[in-house]
Amino acid sequence: MRKLISTNGLSNEEWLRYRKQGIGGSDAGAICGLNPYVSPMSVFYDKTNEEIETYDNESMRQGRDLEEYVACRFAEETGLKVRRSNAIYQNEKYPFMQANVDRLISGKNMGLECKTASAYNADKWVGDSVPAHYEIQCHHYMAVTGAEAWYLAVLIMGREFKYKRIDRDEELIRNLISIEKEFWEEHVLTGNMPDPDGSEISNEVINRYFPAAVKMSVPLPSYLNEQLKRREEIIHLAKKLEQEQNQIEQKIKLFMGEYEEAFNEHYKVSWSNVDTVRIDSKRLKEERPDLYRDFSKSSQSRRLTIKAA
Template identity: 55%
Template sequence: MRQGREFEDYVARRFMEATGKKVRRANAMFYDEKHPFMLADVDRMVVNENAGLECKTASPYLADKWEDGRIPLHYQLQCHHYMSVCNTDAWYIAVLIYGREFKYYRLERDEDMLADLIQIEEDFWKNRVQAGILPDPDGSKLADRVIAEYFRRSVPGKILLAGFNEKLDRRQELSEKMAELETEKRLIEQELKLYLGEAEIAENEQYRVSWKSVSSNRIDEKRLKEEKPEVYKQYQKTVESRRFTVKVA
């Protein structure tokens, strides 16, 4: 959280330097009076202009997503959501690409996009949130977290597993293929480590490979439990989770 705030401040300052504009913190959560389910926690508002500013950072590996004036679609939608909630004419988006460059863009209010976005959000609010129906899974890590949070604890017992045999067969195929690919990947890494030997870095015009010594401090739990059982017990914490497994019957 702290690092995120610090980078946000830095990007906002760079935006002011590059444009000569002034920005301020909103220090409030906005909501759309016509659509109360639409909220906005914005980074900055632009002074003396009916516009806001979204501050972003990006990995250099994703720099191509910002080339030739392009803005990733999900960020365009985010800024249009803010325009709707805050009733602004435009929204700026500034991005710091780590180790490379700083860029900023101005997004003009697009009424057609806003109408579509509001309809999608309203449908999601009414037919998913209020109805208590989870969105369809999409394979993302976020979907994993949502499902785990929604179904935190299991109830002892069994239910009939119906209609999943074909998908479970496919899962088995994918697991085997992934294991093969992981073995091949490890083999390449092992060959590279043998090539490096004691060297930290090897590079050419296309790649840079590093294998550096790293030191870290860790608690010796076994020793702590044996020598200071009362201290170990004092700081021991029970964490509940659900373990997902698939076995062939």
């Protein structure tokens, strides 16, 4: 590996610009289709768009603030010494592969990735299991740095602290390099958007590219006919499955009657009271048009409608 840039004194905007120059550890799982929160299409958008997004939320803030705590707990549990690297690294042979690692382990050819998770996601860390996109992230770092192993440590809020050693897997790393190389060369460098994966994230990316429609028509290519036909079949199947689901739930409701809960050794069912308050917008518009106007919010989106000819 080689050092691309020191992160000491680097502003957040400068750091984000350097991230656009290559594929980072958090991108790797998304490119492989393993990240439930990021799609290949959204990674492509990030790498090819000049806009610098500085999105942040409380969960991200806590993750940054607790990184040092996780690193200290790891050192305490293992007896290993860890240090900050304060740099963005590149793989010399594949310079599009970047690594901005949390910690390196002193005296060993290893590193540490620090994570935090809510108690609601504790099931993803049961036993020896870890989320797949985090494991890929660690192998990406090993591919960039040449490390022989990488540790993944997690603080599950209010529950427990745990860590796992992930040993270098040469075959997996070769496959990962191949996937990332293809993504970078066939998509990012050429501007050829990857195929959508059906996720809501991909929907958001498409809407960013094409936010408004122009009043024009375009011929529909015949190669899409099979996919449109399959879409009709899926809609029909989904309706049948939804009806079957409703039928099962109706039988359970009839069994429960006025009781709120039912349970056995396998399931716990709750059919409880829920109070809902909604604004009567029609009445508000008629009786208080001034309030309706002041508190109404206008937005524009695009609706996809498909009809058989």
